[in-house]
Amino acid sequence: MLTGAQLAPFLLATSLITLSPGPATALIVRHSAIHGFRSSVAVLAGIELGVFCWVSLAGIGVAGLVAASPGAFTVLKIVGAIVLLWMGIQAWRASFAMVSGPVDSELVGTQRAWRGFGVGLLTNLANPKAMVFCLAFFPQFIPAGAPVLSTTMFLAAIMIVIDTAWFVCLALAAHRAKGFFARAKVRRALDRVAGTVFVGLAARMVTLVR
Template sequence: MDAIPSWPAFLVAVVLVAASPGPAMALVLRRAALGGYRAAVPTVLGLELGLYAWALLAAAGFAGLVAASEAAFLVLRVVGAAVLCWLGVQALRAAWRERRAGRSGGLALPAPRRGGWAGFGEGVVVQLANPKAAVFMIAFYPQFVPADRPLFATTAVLALVQVALETVLYLSLAAGVARAGAWFRRPRVRTWLEGVSGAVLLGLGLRVAGSGR
């Protein structure tokens, strides 16, 4: 690790990437707000496993094949868009049901509870089905791998550092949001949150569907 002279630049880049809005952050915020910290942990772990898988695939050259192949990239783009749109529609449906319950004077619907494996799988699928992740990994890691270092092994180490940093950042974000969990789970606030997160996820899905390489 001492032989890699670009650690400061790499760490700064990782923090900026993790802090940028996207599907990962939207999922973490929604899970933490509606289900609390414990509900967000499996989602974060799933997202980071998917990220590490893409990093290794990029180092092995598979991600490059996906990015270069029109058919493979199209399939991944369609799958990724479908996953995000499905999550968005699910959130919008939840907001609509809660709004109907509020208008009819019924009891507020309980906050959705999903098993840890469901949240973990959701995180993995969202990350792996993101075609931009393949393109990003191909462009990102080679900048920080010295020419005299083995590409795969060095990328694996860099990706572990990125996973560790992102995990800490996302779990810290989830903990901060979870502290205000009681406020987020108020019927009106929850309806608003479901609607906004659903619109964001749906918009991200449509953007993926219409994007190129």
């Protein structure tokens, strides 16, 4: 078991990383503001499951093998860029087919929740930056002699709790402002900003090196 002194730097680093804007932030704010809180929770669940998968693979060494293989890393990088580019295009397309008012019925909300979960999960699983992060970040906080897998999973659980708490607060804030985001002009602007962010991240991912 880690001591408080060993956990403190991990908690600080994790909190700072969580607060840093990224594709997860853009995804959750957009889904909560436009499609509702339920949709954003589904996106968050997918994102955190992706984190859990990469951490698990890093803990047992599989992620390290992928990162060490130039071919596998390149394929993952290209897939990640395609996913982000697709999300950017979808957001831009949505901005050109905009109407005012609420957009989600119960049925549509359920469909959007599953779709959001899949997008959140795919965003992380196809992201080599998430894999490299897990490989580089967690070992720094594992004390010498501690069991690697169980300690890594323990730290990952803490990270997921912190992530979830922050993103739920963010989603609730965006959801409460849903009346503002229901305006066609505002929603169009949000979609275009999110779409531009995703396209930019896709371009950046293509140039990612290990």
